[in-house]
Amino acid sequence: MKIKPLLAILLSTTALASGDLITGLTVESATTGLNPEMGPEKAINGFGLDGDVPSLTSSHREQFSSNWWSGWSGDVTEWQITIDLGANYDLTETHIWNYRENCCAGRGLSSVEIYVSPDENEDNLVKLITDGTGEHDNDDGGFSFPQAPTGGDYLGFDLDVSSVTNAALLDNVRLFRIDGGSSLHGGGQVHGGLAEIQFDGVPASVGPEDLAFEIIPLGDTLTFSWAGKDGRLYDLVSSTNLSTPPGEWSIYEGNSNIVGSILTEVPFDGNTRFFALIEKNAQ
Ligand SMILES: [Ca+2]
Structure with a gap:
């Protein structure tokens, strides 16, 4: 029997218009919440969205305990949340709802850095660099999140990554970190929080x-x-x-x-x- 040569050829796929909601997110690491009711899992498990299930399109309510919050004890001066997508994805959308509480939407994140890694090793996180032309760019190569409204529906926002200069990193993401940054609260250096973050993507291509x-x-x-x-x-x-x-x-x-x-x-x-x-x- 002649079966030679054997080929394993991987042809490139067509451009991906959209993917699916990525399910099974877990917190790889994060700054501990103010109390157990405001832990980092509240930013990824859909709690606060319609039906308390993950979604890319629903409104996030204002219940305090539907947010992740680092707290304001003064002991916490930096905060981060690192999310494990559970597998490698080509991200097509990152949808964010900033901290939302009817008294205090200003506890949300403002200026932040975002890092991604193609594997589970946090040492391999690389910063996404923006050039200042994107809708959510800050003036320091990072991102700036708009504040959540109080009252009415809040559908969040699609993070604008069109200005990311090293965008190829987004084609193969396992870990996604939102790091440090400032709070919208009183010019804040003492706390930050997030209502929700969800992702749309397709499994990353393999060699x-x-x-x-x-x-x-x-x-x-x-x-x-x-x-x-x-x-x-x-x-x-x-x-x-x-x-x-x-x-x-x-x-x-x-x-x-x-x-x-x-x-x-x-x-x-x-x-x-x-x-x-x-x-x-x-x-
Ligand atoms: Ca939430």
Whole structure:
């Protein structure tokens, strides 16, 4: 049986117009809240949004305990929240609701720095640098968050990252940190807080090595295995020659969406054949 050479080709996907709400956020680390009712999880678990579930589009209410807040004891002079997305994502939207309490919307964040990391190691966080032309840029290469309104609905805002000079970092994000900065409260250097932050994205693309595409012959059948990613589809294609690009090859198995996919006992005629795996956006 001749099955050579074996190819694992990852074709680039088309531009992504939008993704899905990223679920399963956890707090990697954060400045402790004023009290247990205002812990950092209140900024990521949807509490305060419609139905108290994560969303990108609903209003956030003014209940004090629906916010994360660092407190105002004076002991806390810097604060941060670092969120673990649970997997690597190409972020298409970061939606933020600033601190909201009917007495005190001024406790929200003002000037902040944002860092991202492609893995779970906080030592690998890299600062996003803005050039001052974005809607939410401050004049120091960071960001400035608008204050939440008191009364009425508050739908939050999409963070404008169009002016980020190292935007490629947003294509592969695992950790997302909002760091330090100032409070809107009295020119504040003593506390900060956030009502909610949610993300829209698609699973980050992977390289051919990470896909671990394998072809295992057994008798007159083949077994294919690869490490499929949630949110992506895969076409297994084949050709008897290399004269046409894999995108035009015949499909052995199309639109596989199995994570960690394995196809077994695919009949094989024993002739030389080339295989490729094409990764596609699931949408
Ligand atoms: Ca909340």
